Each structure stands twice: as C-alpha cells, then as structure tokens.
Amino acid sequence: MDFSPLTKTILHTKLEALAPLLKESSLNEIRHGDSLKWRVFLSQIPNIKPSSSTFSDVIRIGEKADIDETANQELRKILEEIIPWRKGPFEIFGIKIDSEWQSQLKWQRLQNYIQPLKGRNVLDVGSGNGYYGFRMLEANADLVVGLDPHIPYVTQFWTLKSFLPDLPIFVLPYRLDQIPEKVTGFDTVFSMGVIYHRRSPIDHLLQLKRALSPGGELVIETLFVEGPTGYSLTPERKYARMSNVWFIPSIGTIEKWLLRCGFKNIRVLDKCYTQKTEQRKTEWMPFESLTDGLNPKDISQTIEGSPAPGRVIILASSEK
Numbered sequence: 435m436d437f438s439p440l441t442k443t444i445l446h447t448k449l450e451a452l453a454p455l456l457k458e459s460s461l462n463e464i465r466h467g468d469s470l471k472w473r474v475f476l477s478q479i480p481n482i483k484p485s486s487s488t489f490s491d492v493i494r495i496g497e498k499a500d501i502d503e504t505a506n507q508e509l510r511k512i513l514e515e516i517i518p519w520r521k522g523p524f525e526i527f528g529i530k531i532d533s534e535w536q537s538q539l540k541w542q543r544l545q546n547y548i549q550p551l552k553g554r555n556v557l558d559v560g561s562g563n564g565y566y567g568f569r570m571l572e573a574n575a576d577l578v579v580g581l582d583p584h585i586p587y588v589t590q591f592w593t594l595k596s597f598l599p600d601l602p603i604f605v606l607p608y609r610l611d612q613i614p615e616k617v618t619g620f621d622t623v624f625s626m627g628v629i630y631h632r633r634s635p636i637d638h639l640l641q642l643k644r645a646l647s648p649g650g651e652l653v654i655e656t657l658f659v660e661g662p663t664g665y666s667l668t669p670e671r672k673y674a675r676m677s678n679v680w681f682i683p684s685i686g687t688i689e690k691w692l693l694r695c696g697f698k699n700i701r702v703l704d705k706c707y708t709q710k711t712e713q714r715k716t717e718w719m720p721f722e723s724l725t726d727g728l729n730p731k732d733i734s735q736t737i738e739g740s741p742a743p744g745r746v747i748i749l750a751s752s753e754k
C-alpha cells in the first residue's frame with residue numbers, strides 16, 4: 435500500500451489533514467487479526483504491466499495475452515485466495531471475476547443524475563474493493579479516496595491497484611469516524627450501503643457533511659423499509675442474516691435525518707428491490723447471498739420475519 439503519491443497530492447490542500455493517517459506508524463496501529471497476513475500477501479503480488487485497462491461496467495485490467503499460461507494460473511490462484519469478491523465484475527489479465535453483486539447496475543441507476551465527476555475530488559465511504567472508485571475515474575474524477583475498515587476488501591483493492599500504481603485512486607483502511615474532523619474539501623461524497631451498519635446514523639451524516647466542500651454533493655444509498663416519516667426498523671438481532679444492522683429508515687425518515695443535519699436540495703433518485711440477477715452466490719463468492727436472507731415462501735419478508743428491504747439512492751447538497 436503506497437500512500438506517498440496521495441500524501442504528495444494533498445499537500446497544502448484542504449485534504450492535508452489526512453496525511454497523518456497515511457504514515458506507516460498509523461497504518462501499523464490498525465487492529466485487525468490478519469492485517470500482517472494481508473500485508474505479506476500484497477508484497478507477493480507479481481509485478482505485471484497491463485497493456486490496457488478500461489473501467490466500464492466490467493473493470494478490465496490487462497489482456498489475457500499480456501501473460502503466459504503459467505503466470506495466468508499463478509494470478510488466478512492469488513485472486514482466488516482473496517475470495518469472497520462481493521463487488522465487481524472485474525476481468526484481470528483475462529481472468530473473469532464474477533462477483534456476488536453486479537455492481538454496474540447500481541452505478542447505472544445514478545451515473546447520469548449526479549453532478550458530473552470531471553475534475554472532482556471524491557470520497558467513497560465504504561468503498562469495499564474499489565469497484566465504484568474505478569467507475570468514478572472512468573467519469574474523470576481527479577482523485578478518488580475510498581475508506582473501508584474491512585482489510586480483506588482493502589487487500590483486493592491494493593491487489594488490483596498494484597497493476598496500475600499511478601492511478602489517482604486510494605483505499606484507506608479506516609472507518610469514516612476515524613478520519614480527523616479537519617478533513618474537508620471533497621466535491622462529491624458517496625456513502626452507499628453503510629448507514630444502516632452505523633449505530634449512530636445521525637453522526638454518520640454529520641461526518642459526511644463535514645467531509646464535503648461548500649456546495650458539494652452527497653450521494654447516499656441505503657436499505658429502506660416502507661413506513662411513515664419518523665419510522666425506522668431496528669432488528670432484534672439479525673436482519674436478512676446480517677448481524678451488524680442498526681437502523682433501517684423509511685424514505686421519509688432518511689430525508690428528515692438529512693434535513694436535520696443541514697443538507698439542502700434533498701432528492702430521491704431511485705428506489706428498487708434487489709433481484710437475484712443483481713446479487714447472488716457465484717464461484718467467486720460461494721457463501722450466503724440474497725436468497726438466503728429472505729423467507730423462501732414469502733420474499734416480502736426476511737428469513738427472521740421482518741419486512742424485506744428496498745434500496746434507495748438520495749442526493750443532497752451541502753450549503754454553499
């Protein structure tokens with residue numbers, strides 16, 4: 435994980451307050467049982483140069499012809515070692531990674547409706563392996579900073595980035611609430627699939643707002659349940675087999691939360707119910723998926739008997 439180009443880029447900008455987190459000493463403090471294992475893993479990725487790369491619906495890095503059969507098999511083994519691949523799809527030197535999520539579908543729902551990313555500094559909170567970050571580069575963002583505390587996903591990102599070290603995209607192994615309050619100045623901030631995992635959703639929104647530059651755009655995507663403004667569902671324990679879900683708001687509730695946090699121009703862009711074609715078990719994510727979380731006899735309910743979730747994308751602006 436080479437953060438020196440990012441440290442240089444943010445020098446004397448509003449993002450400079452991120453610099454202490456990029457130091458080796460801070461990265462060494464990250465407590466994750468396996469963080470050493472992942473760093474050793476990353477140090478062993480072969481140094482292969484891709485002849486081309488494209489970041490459209492499928493993120494393609496390199497061509498099959500760039501490496502011989504032995505190198506191809508070795509690379510496949512490396513990529514298989516970091517299963518599960520939840521977000522994608524990717525094609526790496528001809529190796530197709532059919533991820534659990536067809537993540538391009540979410541991007542298609544929003545890409546033409548958000549403020550153009552050309553020339554913008556973008557923060558992607560809960561970036562996972564960086565699939566959407568690559569899409570943001572395709573849309574000509576100047577800089578993409580992803581945040582994700584889950585080290586295996588961060589490792590997936592840095593495995594991909596090792597083939598394209600000069601790209602202005604970085605995933606930092608931190609939660610949003612670990613970012614210093616002084617860090618501000620992102621032109622667009624994404625928080626997709628994160629807020630319902632937070633014990634304090636209002637603090638999450640305030641932290642997102644703080645990271646935005648005046649007049650910047652927030653793109654927030656979340657699970658929602660049907661219900662009046664003010665209603666949100668807190669599961670007794672698990673929700674669709676997920677154990678870390680705290681608040682699933684109704685759409686009116688999240689709009690109200692955004693308003694109370696001082697966001698302006700709040701608009702619902704899209705709402706939908708995830709289908710099996712978008713989220714499913716694959717050979718690259720062989721564990722539980724959407725259908726395991728829903729009641730097989732009545733998919734309007736989760737396996738625990740709560741209402742099944744929808745997903746909503748909302749846009750909002752910070753004040754100029």
Ligand SMILES: C[S@@+](CC[C@H](N)C(=O)[O-])C[C@H]1O[C@@H](n2cnc3c(N)ncnc32)[C@H](O)[C@@H]1O
Nearest residue numbers: 559560562581582583584609610626627628631
């Ligand atoms: C459901 S996934 C969503 C991934 C991606 N943004 C998407 O929309 O497909 C949620 C991600 O947020 C990360 N996450 C959870 N809490 C976070 C926090 N406080 N700050 C940043 N990322 C967080 C998780 O590790 C996970 O990778």
